Amino acid sequence: MSVQSRSADDQEREARQRLLERLHAEIEAEVVGGEQSPNKAKVAEQRKVFAARLVEHIRPLRRFVRRELGRWVALGAIPPNTLSEDELVDMVFVRALQHAQEAPQQGLFRWLRRLARRVIRNSIDAERRRIEHERSLEEPVATLGEEWPDQVVRLIDILADPHAELPEDLLLAQETQDVLDQALDRLPELWREVFLMRTVDGWDDRSIAEAEGIPVEQVRSIVEISRAFLAEALRELQFSEVG
Secondary structure (H helix, E strand, O other): OOHHHHHHHHHHHHHHHHHHHHHHHHHHHHHHHOOOOOOHHHHHHHHHHHHHHHHOOHHHHHHHHHHHHHHHHHHOOOOOOOOOHHHHHHHHHHHHHHOHHHOOOOOHHHHHHHHHHHHHHHHHHHHHHHHHHHHOOOOOOOOOOOOOOHHHHHHHHHOOOOOOOOOHHHOOOHHHHHHHHHHHOOOOHHHHHHHHHHHOOOOOHHHHHHHHOOOHHHHHHHHHHHHHHHHHHHHHHHHHHHO
């Protein structure tokens, strides 16, 4: 293992520990501020177990937030570097902890992605209103809530995020990363996330199946078909560039 890889692993462990400490602080605050009951300690321990499950998804969730945020930046919804990726990721996990009773036993990462979309949309909405307020515009501020135009929502699913980062040991050059991102964005969201969790994050098939709420056999099929699809897509993109 290279020094660079060890450094990345250390950073990820530190990020997990920092996030876990924040979630534990949220739990302790609820215990202190809530009603007294004999089961309070038990409930707190259960929530800490759930928090530990959540932080296992920090790497794929950070990548997903980066991609989604990049798409809205590309659409011109907000200027680049306006919202912090790390803060958004933290917000998603805190929101997940607050709604722990709604979390599924199977498909936890899929559920986290739904929360992430709402957190990102609400954050963009708040930021746009703040910007408009500072500009003192007389026109009413358009909100970006759940009622966004359908055509824009559909556009999100097909727009590539040129700023999405992949592990450096998988990239030969910046051009390779750009082309790979274009190919990845041709995959449906579920397929893309399953493929990346398996090939980039190193999750095993059973863990991915649990995170997405799908059979293990489907995970294997998705990874196999996605690999073939991406290989063909990369060939097409290569030839189109040459042409």
